[in-house]
Amino acid sequence: MAMHTWFECKIRYEKTMENGMQKKVTEPYLV
Structure with a gap:
């Protein structure tokens, strides 16, 4: 979770x- x-x-x-x-990245990324 922490990682x-x-x-x-x-x-x-x-x-x-x-x-x-220029742009704020707020969407979550799934790795």
Whole structure:
């Protein structure tokens, strides 16, 4: 559970960096 949450945060962070502040990624990702 904790690892899944960490992965979600990591993906959100990377997506945000890719898109910059152009788009906020809030949708959950299933790994």
